[in-house]
Amino acid sequence: MNVSVIISIIIGFLLLFGAFLSLVTAFGLLRLPDVYTRNHAASKAATLGVMSILLGTFLYFYSEHGHFNSKLLLAIVFIFITAPVAGHLISRAAYHSGVKLWDKSVQDDLKHKKEYEEKARS
């Protein structure tokens, strides 16, 4: 096996892996019980899936056409920085607007902190 075949296999693996992770995200969004677990699935799996699809695309253009597309690398960094923050903000907004946790969850540390702060203020 020469180098270009190995690189094509890596590209194919990255693209299929990214597509698989996006599918996992979609199943997670459908099957998980509440906002927080769904957000957990969406912000983690989709981020890695999109990043590996972009890395596969970058490798394809670099190896097949000799075209170094720095925008794709910038997009990978950008998604890696921003997607988890978006997930954090959505979860936080959901919690502060009073969305209930799943009825089988056992621990809610932030609730006690809120009560404690209100007690300290009054």
Place this chain on the structure above:
Amino acid sequence: MRTRTNDLILQTITTVVAFIIILFSLSLFFAGHYNPGGGFVGGLMTSGAIVLLLLAYDIKTVASILPIDYKILIAVGLLFAVGTGAGALIFNVPFLTHAYDYFYLPLLGKTSLHTAVLFDTGVYLVVIGVTMTIIQTIGESE
């Protein structure tokens, strides 16, 4: 009732990401002649970065970071566009005739400089001005 906010993560990420967005918008603006991009998309992207700053901080903080009157920016942009068009009349050619040539700049090497870039600068400034004026007037009204 708005109490003490705790937006540390959003504000830290915004300071990093706004630089990336502004760099990418400048890249889109200068790529306009040979690649997809140009004044309109570049201007929208730059105002997107400013809107992200507005989301993370408040209007007064952003106004102290960028002390720009966006209505004046619209006027300057229109002046750029009309000025490039009227500049053609000096050389006795029709309105909006553009000229280009290749120059050897000290750092960049062989570069093609085109007067359409000046027109594009006008479009860029007008798009930033209009977007930011719309968003700030909506945001400030109670």
